[in-house]
Amino acid sequence: MTGENQSFKDTGLRGVKVASTRISNVIGDEGKLIYRGYLINDLAKNATFEEVCYLMLHERLPGVRELEDFSSELKRRRGVEDEMIDALKTRPAGSNPMDILQGSIAFLANHHPHPALMTRENELDIGISLIAKMPTLMAAFDRIRNGRDPVSPNSDLGHAANFLYMLTGEVPKREIERIFDICLVLHAEHSFNASTFTARQISSTRAHMFASISGAVGSLSGDLHGGANERVMEMLMEIGSVDAIDDYIRKQFESGGKIMGMGHSVYKTKDPRARILEPMVKDVSELNGDKKWYEIATTLEKKALAAFTEKGKTGIHANVDFYSGALYYQLNIPIDLFTPVFAISRISGWIAHVIEEQFAEAAPKPMLYRPSADYVGEYCGPDECKFVPVEERQATST
Numbered sequence: 001m002t003g004e005n006q007s008f009k010d011t012g013l014r015g016v017k018v019a020s021t022r023i024s025n026v027i028g029d030e031g032k033l034i035y036r037g038y039l040i041n042d043l044a045k046n047a048t049f050e051e052v053c054y055l056m057l058h059e060r061l062p063g064v065r066e067l068e069d070f071s072s073e074l075k076r077r078r079g080v081e082d083e084m085i086d087a088l089k090t091r092p093a094g095s096n097p098m099d100i101l102q103g104s105i106a107f108l109a110n111h112h113p114h115p116a117l118m119t120r121e122n123e124l125d126i127g128i129s130l131i132a133k134m135p136t137l138m139a140a141f142d143r144i145r146n147g148r149d150p151v152s153p154n155s156d157l158g159h160a161a162n163f164l165y166m167l168t169g170e171v172p173k174r175e176i177e178r179i180f181d182i183c184l185v186l187h188a189e190h191s192f193n194a195s196t197f198t199a200r201q202i203s204s205t206r207a208h209m210f211a212s213i214s215g216a217v218g219s220l221s222g223d224l225h226g227g228a229n230e231r232v233m234e235m236l237m238e239i240g241s242v243d244a245i246d247d248y249i250r251k252q253f254e255s256g257g258k259i260m261g262m263g264h265s266v267y268k269t270k271d272p273r274a275r276i277l278e279p280m281v282k283d284v285s286e287l288n289g290d291k292k293w294y295e296i297a298t299t300l301e302k303k304a305l306a307a308f309t310e311k312g313k314t315g316i317h318a319n320v321d322f323y324s325g326a327l328y329y330q331l332n333i334p335i336d337l338f339t340p341v342f343a344i345s346r347i348s349g350w351i352a353h354v355i356e357e358q359f360a361e362a363a364p365k366p367m368l369y370r371p372s373a374d375y376v377g378e379y380c381g382p383d384e385c386k387f388v389p390v391e392e393r394q395a396t397s398t
């Protein structure tokens, strides 16, 4: 006997509204992304990541003095405990950086005097500290796994430049700093995507901020979510040249494989972030004097779009991961750090959501998420299964 509700369709919650939010809006059919009322295009052009973090956490853009204070606080809190660095040294060099990040955030809770104190001030304080420390942890792990000493944070540098500095030991050029800063702005927030929903869902149990954020990191690591940017670069490398694109698309279609970085569960037009990133990939290619990856990516996008349309699959366009992969690669960021870089930015949105989940003043007040499921398992007979002691059960395998 199977479940009774035969009309149930597994939708992955597409289009189901589970809460109200004041943080961001994704208008899929128009290709628009709005952070607290501001268009992403406007923010990418004019704002720094620090300004966007402030907007996320304080619900408005900062004034000059507020931004200075906020940036100074982030700088002051970049350092991590020696025990954390020692712990990173004990990790196998081949560990996945997203696993390291997820574990490190849980570890940080052990170093906090009151991780579970559920006040808005405490949650905000933890959030700011996590935004400040995540880049330090990831850069330190990358250096340690390559047999090098971690580089201490540089308080003369902004958030974006400091991460690249801690990774390479060199202060990035101004153009590169701004390009990376825009990447952080673009990835900061995206409404109820999988990892944000994970953070909110954990938070709805009144678990602490560290638990919500480490869970969100786990969710972001999957290939259908944040992990796609790494898979995109691997795909571009596998393709290797513009001439090999047709063959690659044909093989993917024949095998039922995906063109990574294309398609989105909400956008049915080109992702506005991909529109902003594409010319940035061109700029970096020109700075590096090698347009190979730009040419492969743009040609693949055009050809894949045509192939999807020919198959009657409309609305599958480049998403944010399509161009961020090629961009990070040309900034010399190791491929397995692409998703941690996404996390280093997205944490600002996660924190805003956790705070909204717990302290939203507007009705309706968020509740513990507890959906139901359509049971389709066996009953083994007219009623429930009768328990048979282990000695009396028929062996089912030899």
Ligand SMILES: CC(C)(COP(=O)(O)OP(=O)(O)OC[C@H]1O[C@@H](n2cnc3c(N)ncnc32)[C@H](O)[C@@H]1OP(=O)(O)O)[C@@H](O)C(=O)NCCC(=O)NCCS
Binding pocket: 223, 224, 225, 226, 228, 257, 258, 259, 260, 261, 262, 263, 264, 265, 266, 313, 316, 319, 320, 321
């Ligand atoms: C992101 C994603 C999961 C969104 O999925 P969705 O909107 O729910 O759409 P579906 O997965 O239901 O796909 C609809 C159809 O288009 C196909 N499709 C969607 N994206 C595709 C892609 N990138 N490559 C090939 N086929 C794709 C699906 O196979 C499905 O075909 P079917 O109807 O024959 O089964 C999906 O587009 C995907 O897997 N993309 C690649 C991974 C990626 O880039 N993820 C990052 C997202 S920001």
